[in-house]
Amino acid sequence: MAIEMNKEVGQGTVEQRMVYESGNEMAAYAAHQINYHVMGYFPISPSTEVAQFLDLMKANGQHDIKLIPADGEHGSAGICYGASTAGGRVFNATSANGYLYMLEQMPVQSGTRFPMVMNLVCRSVSGPLNIHGDHSDLYYALNTGWPILMCRDPQAVYDMNIIAIKLAEDPEVRLPVIVASDGYFTSHQKRRVQTFAHKQDVHQFVGEQPKQFPHVLDRNNPITVGPYMNEPDYINNCYQQSVAMYKAGEVFDRIQQEYKVLTGRDYPILDLYRMEDAEVAVFLMNSASEIIKDVVDQLREKGIKAGSIAPNMIRPFPAKQIAEVLKNVKAVTIGDRADSYGAHGGNMTLEIKAALFTEGNHSTQVVSRVYGLGGKDFYAEDGHHFFELAIEAANKGTVEIPFDYYGHTPGDPNRVPQRVIEPMKYEDLKTGLISVNKDEATGQLKVKVPPIRQLTKKPKRLAPGHGACPGCGIFSGLELFFKGIEGDIVALFHTGCAMVVTTGYPYSSHKATYIHNLFQSGAATLSGVVEMFWERKRRGELDSLNLPDDFTFVMITGDGGMDIGMGPAIGAALRNHKMIILEYDNEGYMNTGAQLSYSTPLGHRTSTSNVGKHQGGKLFHHKDTPQIMAATNIPYVFTGSEAAPQDMLKKAAKAQYYAQNEGLVYGKILITCPLNWLSEEQIGQTLIDEAVNSCFFPLYEIENGVTTITFNPEEKNKRIPVGDWLKNMGKTKHLTKPEYAEALQSFETEVERRWSRLKAKHENPYL
Numbered sequence: 001m002a003i004e005m006n007k008e009v010g011q012g013t014v015e016q017r018m019v020y021e022s023g024n025e026m027a028a029y030a031a032h033q034i035n036y037h038v039m040g041y042f043p044i045s046p047s048t049e050v051a052q053f054l055d056l057m058k059a060n061g062q063h064d065i066k067l068i069p070a071d072g073e074h075g076s077a078g079i080c081y082g083a084s085t086a087g088g089r090v091f092n093a094t095s096a097n098g099y100l101y102m103l104e105q106m107p108v109q110s111g112t113r114f115p116m117v118m119n120l121v122c123r124s125v126s127g128p129l130n131i132h133g134d135h136s137d138l139y140y141a142l143n144t145g146w147p148i149l150m151c152r153d154p155q156a157v158y159d160m161n162i163i164a165i166k167l168a169e170d171p172e173v174r175l176p177v178i179v180a181s182d183g184y185f186t187s188h189q190k191r192r193v194q195t196f197a198h199k200q201d202v203h204q205f206v207g208e209q210p211k212q213f214p215h216v217l218d219r220n221n222p223i224t225v226g227p228y229m230n231e232p233d234y235i236n237n238c239y240q241q242s243v244a245m246y247k248a249g250e251v252f253d254r255i256q257q258e259y260k261v262l263t264g265r266d267y268p269i270l271d272l273y274r275m276e277d278a279e280v281a282v283f284l285m286n287s288a289s290e291i292i293k294d295v296v297d298q299l300r301e302k303g304i305k306a307g308s309i310a311p312n313m314i315r316p317f318p319a320k321q322i323a324e325v326l327k328n329v330k331a332v333t334i335g336d337r338a339d340s341y342g343a344h345g346g347n348m349t350l351e352i353k354a355a356l357f358t359e360g361n362h363s364t365q366v367v368s369r370v371y372g373l374g375g376k377d378f379y380a381e382d383g384h385h386f387f388e389l390a391i392e393a394a395n396k397g398t399v400e401i402p403f404d405y406y407g408h409t410p411g412d413p414n415r416v417p418q419r420v421i422e423p424m425k426y427e428d429l430k431t432g433l434i435s436v437n438k439d440e441a442t443g444q445l446k447v448k449v450p451p452i453r454q455l456t457k458k459p460k461r462l463a464p465g466h467g468a469c470p471g472c473g474i475f476s477g478l479e480l481f482f483k484g485i486e487g488d489i490v491a492l493f494h495t496g497c498a499m500v501v502t503t504g505y506p507y508s509s510h511k512a513t514y515i516h517n518l519f520q521s522g523a524a525t526l527s528g529v530v531e532m533f534w535e536r537k538r539r540g541e542l543d544s545l546n547l548p549d550d551f552t553f554v555m556i557t558g559d560g561g562m563d564i565g566m567g568p569a570i571g572a573a574l575r576n577h578k579m580i581i582l583e584y585d586n587e588g589y590m591n592t593g594a595q596l597s598y599s600t601p602l603g604h605r606t607s608t609s610n611v612g613k614h615q616g617g618k619l620f621h622h623k624d625t626p627q628i629m630a631a632t633n634i635p636y637v638f639t640g641s642e643a644a645p646q647d648m649l650k651k652a653a654k655a656q657y658y659a660q661n662e663g664l665v666y667g668k669i670l671i672t673c674p675l676n677w678l679s680e681e682q683i684g685q686t687l688i689d690e691a692v693n694s695c696f697f698p699l700y701e702i703e704n705g706v707t708t709i710t711f712n713p714e715e716k717n718k719r720i721p722v723g724d725w726l727k728n729m730g731k732t733k734h735l736t737k738p739e740y741a742e743a744l745q746s747f748e749t750e751v752e753r754r755w756s757r758l759k760a761k762h763e764n765p766y767l
Contacts (some may be wrong), residue, residue: 029052030161037088040079044098059612072564075104087215110145115168132375133183278307295383330394369565473671479751484652494557560597576663594676678730
């Protein structure tokens with residue numbers, strides 16, 4: 001590989017040390033050396049590890065950063081904006097749809113000129129869902145007013161993070177800055193990286209925060225942040241921001257030269273490889289820009305004057321520099337790792353073409369190719385193909401196909417995926433074994449369910465063959481609930497473990513109609529489905545389809561989905577759509593690697609609530625979602641568990657009745673996650689039983705506002721101490737140690753408080 005040793009091993013004036021780490025680790029390492037005041041964050045792959053590494057260092061006392069787990073990326077952006085208005089240094093990391101969810105906040109922060117640094121670990125934007133690396137999220141960032149620095153390897157991630165805060169706080173810039181790296185390429189690859197050996201050298205380079213910046217905590221200088229602004233003030237504000245953005249290019253160049261003296265590592269705005277006499281060139285960004293250097297060397301050995309261009313900064317866009325570099329180049333192939341649909345090229349293509357036109361260059365032929373989407377690897381042979389396109393254009397003096405995709409496969413009608421699993425028959429689902437009748441006197445439902453063995457003939461709504469971890473409790477819990485549902489369902493699954501492991505294209509484990517949408521959009525999406533069903537039914541448009549009258553619409557959520565999705569769920573509940581929201585609670589964001597969610601109990605260990613000498617697991621209590629949803633006055637709320645299967649079946653039957661006849665239902669079932677609870681997979685049922693018997697997860701229902709405890713372990717003489725449940729999980733074993741006695745006591749007190757309150761509601765229908 002074409003290794004430039006002066007970049008691999010810098011010969012600077014400051015003492016450095018060598019480490020062997022990934023891009024995400026180096027983003028966290030730089031942040032901890034800077035010692036930001038606040039990081040607001042929300043986990044999304046592949047950026048999640050940045051917060052995880054910082055939390056682990058926090059538990060070990062290596063930094064003082066206040067880490068704030070948000071309820072979603074929109075919330076994390078708000079936390080960061082608020083913190084930056086209060087005058088401190090602020091940090092964040094995100095990816096893909098998470099970035100899009102916070103997109104509204106991005107122009108707010110840049111337009112009001114509050115500095116911060118955010119790592120964008122670039123990933124495909126769904127749908128359909130893909131979690132691998134490309135630049136489709138990055139291209140959304142281009143118009144937000146944030147300077148954008150690019151990182152081709154973990155070394156650059158470290159260096160750019162240190163440069164970024166100094167750039168953001170420069171008085172001539174005063175803008176928030178994005179540091180962009182490639183997800184799962186740079187973010188997870190291990191490379192040799194040089195770092196500052198001492199934090200004080202980092203602090204000396206970055207410098208003190210400028211004193212002249214206004215902030216909301218200055219009692220003697222109160223300010224108004226984000227006022228309503230008419231023209232011409234608004235256009236003047238935008239002009240000043242534009243001036244600052246272009247100034248950021250000059251300031252970055254000055255800062256990187258200072259950094260080069262200290263470290264020996266050079267980050268010019270354009271990274272040029274053998275471009276001094278190049279006749280053909282390839283433009284690529286980030287990780288692929290290193291691979292292409294090998295190809296350049298190979299072509300040079302054949303006498304072809306090849307070169308490569310990669311930007312270290314794309315906002316402001318280095319238009320003049322690119323035009324200057326390309327003035328003697330006959331043809332250039334531009335690789336975009338995202339498309340600007342309908343624009344005849346990706347964003348880099350359009351901007352380079354504009355730069356050439358502006359500078360009067362009409363001779364350089366430009367070939368545009370969109371490549372590497374969804375994490376598709378870029379190899380040396382792909383680089384050769386890009387150069388072949390440029391060579392052909394140089395020889396012909398014209399480009400036969402100016403824009404196209406590269407690496408895609410044409411569709412073949414003869415290979416359309418065939419149905420593997422036959423749809424379930426309505427008569428097999430509508431058994432008539434379960435009866436639900438309403439008591440007109442009390443308004444309560446009377447349910448009769450047969451023994452479970454009689455329901456085993458009902459077909460499973462999820463086929464075997466999914467990719468869940470051994471011992472996962474999701475599907476046994478869902479199937480038990482579904483046994484209590486008669487007839488057809490339409491199911492919407494949030495992003496999460498249950499969705500990811502059942503729908504790896506072109507296969508699906510779902511035998512009923514299935515929809516996917518993101519956490520924050522699921523309840524609203526299913527609301528739209530429900531209302532469209534009833535409206536089309538009212539208009540008679542569905543009569544020819546012979547549909548049953550007892551469709552049941554169910555949204556399955558979990559893995560923290562009732563954090564980021566809480567607002568839309570409450571909205572759906574207040575509108576009272578005829579649907580069921582069923583949450584499987586595994587006490588964390590398990591699909592992204594076991595980060596804390598708001599359903600994680602106090603003191604429990606997760607990858608973002610680590611245990612160390614300075615921290616003992618999660619620092620605050622878990623959210624009581626059933627009570628929150630009950631406050632919306634929906635007709636039925638319940639909790640369920642495999643520990644009480646008959647109870648679960650009855651509640652499922654009630655849920656279906658209310659969802660078909662009266663309005664929205666919310667239910668929560670506790671399920672095991674051996675991988676992240678750090679428990680033996682064979683004791684899953686025991687752990688669920690103990691969670692119920694310790695009153696941590698009480699079984700009850702709220703029917704038209706009246707609370708009924710459906711299983712009372714005290715009356716059955718089955719009540720156990722909370723500690724008996726905790727001791728069998730690796731994530732909570734530390735709570736049994738004396739040094740964490742205070743946390744254990746706080747957790748036990750909260751469990752008892754909630755249980756006592758529940759008993760009071762059970763005894764009084766007006767509570």
